[in-house]
Amino acid sequence: MSIRRRRALFTALLILYTLFVFSNSLDMGPSSSSKSGAVLALVNGFFESVGLPLQLSEHFVRKAAHFAEYFGLGAVALATLRQYTARWRPHLxxxxxxxxxxxxxxxxxxLLxxxxxxxxxxxWLDFAGALTGLAAAALLLWLWRRRAKSLQN
Structure with a gap:
């Protein structure tokens, strides 16, 4: 795949991911709570089925969803930057x-x-998730580069 296509693909992915994040914020209160409740029931049901005495709260599920959503955003943002420059650290x-x-x-x-x-x-929670995603993507890039160098030798 050409560099232009990869850049377009990753830029589109970043834009679409951002729109996905914003679309979740457009859910009205009851709809958002219903989604969180469904995930909560699924997770707590899983814990019960495997015999773990854990019961998560809806608050925890909502905050974990924030973190996970932004973890993905951070990883995609760094992967997109990487398509534009091999020396991505100065542009972090x-x-x-x-x-x-x-x-x-x-x-x-x-608010609206x-x-x-x-x-x-x-x-702050979202930004922490994004930083963690950026760090995870940076670690994967570093491991990938290190592996490539070791295969060359």
Whole structure:
């Protein structure tokens, strides 16, 4: 695949992922709570079926979803940057800035949706998830490069 196609593909993926994040914020309060409740029932049912005495709360599930959603955003943001430059470390501020602006916009969107509220604590949680995703993607890039070098020798 040509570099132009890879760049277009990863840029489109980043945009679509961001739209997915924003679309979750457009769910009205009852709909969002219903989705969280369904995931909670599924997870707690799994724990019960394997004999684990754990019961998660809806609050935990919602916060874990925030973290996981933004973990993915951070990883995709770094992978997209990597398509534009082999020397991505000097340009790390770009995905970091992006991964801070998106949760700020995301929580602002929630201020406009009935039954939802934007919270600064969620901005921090989202950014922490994005940083973790960026770090995981950076580690994978480093391991990939290290493996490639060892195969050359």
């Amino acid at each position: 501020a770009l995905p970091l800035f992006y991964c801070l602006v998106v949760p700020l916009c995301d929580e602002s969107i929630q 949706v009935p039954g939802r509220s934007g919270q600064i604590s969620d901005v």
